[in-house]
Amino acid sequence: MNAIELKGIRKSFGASEVIHGVDLAVEEGKFYVFVGPSGCGKSTLLRMIAGLEDITGGDLLIDGKRCNDIEPARRGLAMVFQTYALYPHMSVEQNMSFGLRMTGTSKQETAERVAEAVRILQLEPLVKRKPAQLSGGQRQRVAIGRAIVRHPRAFLFDEPLSNLDAELRVQMRVEIAQLHERLGSTMIYVTHDQVEAMTMADRIVVLRDGRVEQHGEPLDLYNHPENRFVAGFIGSPKMNFLPLNAVTQGDTGLELTLGTQSIRWATPSGAGDLTGAVELGVRPEHLSAEDRPGYAEFVKMHVKLVENLGAQTLIYASLDGDQPITMLMEGQVRPKSGDVIQTYVRQDLCHFFNAEQRVIA
Numbered sequence: 001m002n003a004i005e006l007k008g009i010r011k012s013f014g015a016s017e018v019i020h021g022v023d024l025a026v027e028e029g030k031f032y033v034f035v036g037p038s039g040c041g042k043s044t045l046l047r048m049i050a051g052l053e054d055i056t057g058g059d060l061l062i063d064g065k066r067c068n069d070i071e072p073a074r075r076g077l078a079m080v081f082q083t084y085a086l087y088p089h090m091s092v093e094q095n096m097s098f099g100l101r102m103t104g105t106s107k108q109e110t111a112e113r114v115a116e117a118v119r120i121l122q123l124e125p126l127v128k129r130k131p132a133q134l135s136g137g138q139r140q141r142v143a144i145g146r147a148i149v150r151h152p153r154a155f156l157f158d159e160p161l162s163n164l165d166a167e168l169r170v171q172m173r174v175e176i177a178q179l180h181e182r183l184g185s186t187m188i189y190v191t192h193d194q195v196e197a198m199t200m201a202d203r204i205v206v207l208r209d210g211r212v213e214q215h216g217e218p219l220d221l222y223n224h225p226e227n228r229f230v231a232g233f234i235g236s237p238k239m240n241f242l243p244l245n246a247v248t249q250g251d252t253g254l255e256l257t258l259g260t261q262s263i264r265w266a267t268p269s270g271a272g273d274l275t276g277a278v279e280l281g282v283r284p285e286h287l288s289a290e291d292r293p294g295y296a297e298f299v300k301m302h303v304k305l306v307e308n309l310g311a312q313t314l315i316y317a318s319l320d321g322d323q324p325i326t327m328l329m330e331g332q333v334r335p336k337s338g339d340v341i342q343t344y345v346r347q348d349l350c351h352f353f354n355a356e357q358r359v360i361a
Contacts, residue, residue, distance in 0.1 A: 001028040003154055003186040004049060008058035011044055011210075019045060019210040021058065026154075026188060027203070031180050034190045035197040036207035036233070042190045043158055045207070049188065050079050050156050062153065076153035078146075080160050084139040086131040086146075093118075093127040096145045110149075117145040120182060121175075137168040144179070154186035161196070173200060195236055198222070206230050223349075228357035231281050237326045240287075241353070242280045242319065249275055256280065259320035261299045266347055268361040274352055277360060281351035284328035288344045289315065289335055295344035301325055303339040308332055317341070 004026040011019035019041050026032050034042040047053040049060060051072030060067050067075055086095050096117060100110040118124055121141045131139055140160055147155055157176070161169045177200050180187055191197060197204050198218045205215040206229075214221060214230045225231035231239050246257040254265040254274060267274070288295055301317035304324075315327040315335060327343070335341050352361040 002026060002061075003028045003063065004188070005061040005064075006045075006049075006058065007061065009045070009048065009055060009060065010057035011041075011048060011053065012056045017056075017210070019048070019056075022210075022212055024205060024212065024215065026186060029184050029186055030202040031177075031187045031189065031200060032203045032205060033197040033201035034188065034205050034207060035192065035194055036213075038192055040207040041210040042192075042207050044210075046079075046156055046158055046188060046190050050077055051075055052079075077156055078148075078150045078152035078154075079156040079158065080140075080143050080147050082159045082162050084131070084143045086139060086142060088131050091128050091130060092123060092134070092142050092145075095131070095142055096149055099146065100149055113149040113151070114145075117148040120148065120179065121145050135168075136164050137172055140164065140172060141175070144176070148183075152185070154188065157187065157189040159190055159192070161191075161193075169196075176200065194234055198234070204234070206233060224359075225351065226359055228279070228281070228353050228359075231351060231353075231359070235283055237284045237314070237328055239351075240282045240284065240325050242282065242323060242325070244277055244280055247275050247277050249273065258299055259323060261320070263298060264296075266296070268348075268352075274361055276354055277352040278355050279353040281353060282325075282345060283349065284314075284326040286346040286349045287325070287327040288329055289327065289333055289341050290329075291344050294346060294348075296347050298343045298345040301327075301341055301343050303335045303337055303341060305337055306335055317343075 002025040006022050006024040009019060009022045010017060022045060034045060036042050044053060048055050055068045062075055093114060097110050097114045100113060118127055121144065123141060123145060126134065126138060161172050164172060173196055189200065201218055203215060204218050204221055206213045206221065208229055214226045221230060221234045225234065242258050244256055244258060248255040253267050256263050256265050299319055301319060302321050303315060303317050305316040307314040313329045313333045317325045317327060319325055351359050354360050
C-alpha cells in the first residue's frame with residue numbers, strides 16, 4: 001500500500017519551473033530519503049507534500065485521496081524543520097503539548113501522548129526545562145516529540161540535523177533510525193548528505209534539477225547506478241571517473257587506454273559492444289595498492305597524499321601526474337607522497353559510461 005503518491009508533480013515560480021513532473025509512490029511504513037545537491041528541489045518537493053508550497057501541476061495523493069488543495073493541518077502529516085522552532089518561554093512538556101491543546105484534545109489524552117513521546121525519546125529528565133537550557137540535540141528531540149504526539153499519517157523531516165555538530169549528527173541519525181523501527185511510521189527525510197541517506201533509508205530518491213534521477217534501495221543505487229550523476233553522488237569517498245582514450249574489444253577481452261597506459265580488462269558479462277565507452281567508473285574502495293584475491297592489475301599511479309585513518313588508509317594519487325584518483329584501503333598501508341605504485345582493481349565492480357553519461361556496463 002502507498003501512503004503518499006506524487007503523479008506528475010510540477011512547481012513553478014513565475015516563469016521558472018523548478019520541479020519537472022515528478023512521479024513517486026511512497027510505500028506505507030518505509031523510510032524515504034530525498035537526497036541531492038543544494039538547489040535540486042528536494043525541500044521544495046517536501047514542502048509541497050506538507051502543503052507549505054502550492055502545487056503548480058500534477059496530483060498529490062495521501063491514502064488515495066487527492067490533497068492538492070487541502071490545508072496543511074488537515075493532511076495528517078507532521079513536519080520537523082531544520083530550525084527547531086520551539087517556543088522559548090515554554091517548557092519541553094508545554095512545547096510538545098501545545099499543538100494538541102490548540103486543537104482541543106482533552107487534557108488526559110494530551111498528557112498520555114506527551115508522556116509516550118517523552119518515554120520514546122528519553123526526555124524524562126528534561127520535561128520542565130526551557131529550550132535555552134537544552135543542547136542542540138535535545139532541542140531537536142523535543143521538535144521530533146512535538147511531531148510524535150500528533151500521531152501523524154507520516155513524518156516529514158527537512159534537513160533536521162544540519163545545525164548539529166558532527167558527533168551529534170551521528171547520534172541523532174541513529175536515534176531517528178531507531179525511532180522509525182519503533183514506530184513503524186512512514187517517513188520522508190530530506191538531506192544533502194549521502195551518508196545520512198545510505199545509513200537511514202529504506203528507499204533513496206536522488207534528485208537533480210527538479211527531476212528524479214533514480215530511486216530504490218540504498219545498496220541497489222550504490223551497486224547499480226543508472227547514470228554518472230547517481231554513481232558519483234552515492235558513495236563516500238566519491239567514485240573515480242577516468243577518461244578512456246580508447247577501448248579495443250577482442251576475442252579474449254578488452255584493452256583500455258587510460259592516459260599513456262594500456263591494461264587488459266575482462267569483458268563484462270552481457271555488456272555488448274563497449275567500444276563507445278568514454279569513461280571508466282571505479283570506486284575508491286575497489287582499488288588496492290596490493291595484489292589481492294579477486295583483483296586484477298590496473299595502472300601505475302603517482303601518490304600525492306596519504307591519510308592514515310587507523311582502520312583504513314585514504315590515498316590521493318594521480319594517473320600520469322594529471323588525472324586525480326582516490327583509493328580507500330582497509331588497514332594501515334605505508335606508501336609515501338611521491339611514490340609511484342602499481343595498483344589493482346576489482347574489475348567486476350566497476351562501471352563504463354557512454355557519451356550520454358549512462359551506464360553501459
